[in-house]
Amino acid sequence: MRMIDKSFINKYQKEGFYYGIPVFSNSEIRSIRSEIETLEKKFKNGISKNKLEQYFRVNGHIVIPLLANLSKSPKILDYIELLLGSNILVWSVELFIKEPGSSKIVSWHQDITYWGMGETNNEVTAWIALSNVNIESGCMRFIPGSHNKKILIHEDTFDEDNLLSRGQEIKGINEKEAIYAPLKPGEMSLHHGKCLHASGMNNSNDRRIGLAIRYVTPDVRNKENGHDFAMLVRGFDDKGGWFNFAGPRSLFNKKDLCFYNYVLKYQSKVLMAGANKNDGMYKADK
Ligand SMILES: O=C(O)CCC(=O)C(=O)O
Structure with a gap:
């Protein structure tokens, strides 16, 4: 493991977030962004029945090698290991894109x-900026210490402008307590x-x-389904709670696309439980 300034650990544990860790150089980011934008051009008409956005927003690591490989990057994993220990799985990889002025x-x-993982x-x-993500362009903001609370009541809004799967929202947050994380x-x-x-709107020109890459340990359990799917990216998993998979065979490989649909159906039972509609990114019959 590289030498990492470990002072972030205490702050993360106290506040529930930490930001500003350099992981990729400007030229690496230019190349990652260009690969993503090349995919957008190539698949502007979608992949079979789905829009490309579906795979960008949900479980991209199952069908897009670029996203799976990024989630395995030692530059990210060295930090995750300091928080989660040496056995690490990827549960989900997602792109959050806001167009200029959207x-x-x-x-x-x-x-x-x-x-479904309980508390x-x-x-x-790990959330990595592939462009300049500041207050103007709609960076995330966090409430320090809120990770010590229980899970609060969320209301589904299904608002079209909301990037979340159910447009879920907690009301009554005191914005004055929020810290922006450019x-x-x-x-x-x-x-x-x-x-x-x-996070807010993108008022910038770019x-x-x-x-976003969601990392878990072998101990985490899906309490609703009993199991869930994840990709082992460091160490080993001898706990039996995750169906481990190896990652994509190739870009939008047919077998991986079938597996993608299987996982989506399986996860949508938990992720959309109790929702009064499911016609978005976790639509079960994709
Ligand atoms: O990209 C955003 O603004 C929000 C992302 C988010 O909510 C997350 O990664 O958990």
């Missing part, structure tokens, strides 16, 4: 509310699954692109 937002929420401390999101291209933030966070 009205897309993310409402106040706690990530693990609908994930675990053994889940961390990131330069290539920088990473880390947040705990119960830390309250949100796209705002963030890559």
Whole structure:
């Protein structure tokens, strides 16, 4: 493992988030962004029945080698290991894209509310900026210490401008307590699954692109389904609670696309439980 300034650990544990960790150089970020934008051009008409956005927003690591490989990057994993220990799995990889001037937002929420993992401390999101992500372009903001709270009540809004799967929202947050977490291209933030966070519109002239990778340990259990799917990226998993998979064979490989649909159906039972509609990214008959 590289030498890492470990002072972030205490702050992360106290506040539930940490931001501004440099992980990728400008040239690495330019190349990652260009690969993503090449995919957008190539698959502008979608992949079979789905829009490309489906695979960007949900479980991209199952079908897009670029996203799976990024989630295995030692530059990220060395930090995750300091928080979660040496056995690490990837549960989900997602791109959060806001076009310039778009009205897309993310409402106040706690990530693990609908994930079926209970109130675990053994889940961390690494969020990497693939563009300049500042207050103007709609960076995340967090409520320090909120990861120590229970899971709060979320209301489904299904608002079209909300990037979350159910438009879920916690009402009554005191915005004055929020800390903005701007990131330069290539920088990473880390947040705990119960830390309250949100993000605003992109009022800048550039796209705002963030890559969210959800890491878990072998001990985390899906309490609803009993099991869930994850990709082992460091160490080993001898706990039997995750169906481990190896990652994509190739870009949008047919077998991986079938597996993608299987996982989506399986997860949608938990992630959309209790919702009065399911016609978005977890639509079960995809
Ligand atoms: O990209 C955003 O603004 C929000 C992302 C988010 O909520 C998350 O990664 O948990």
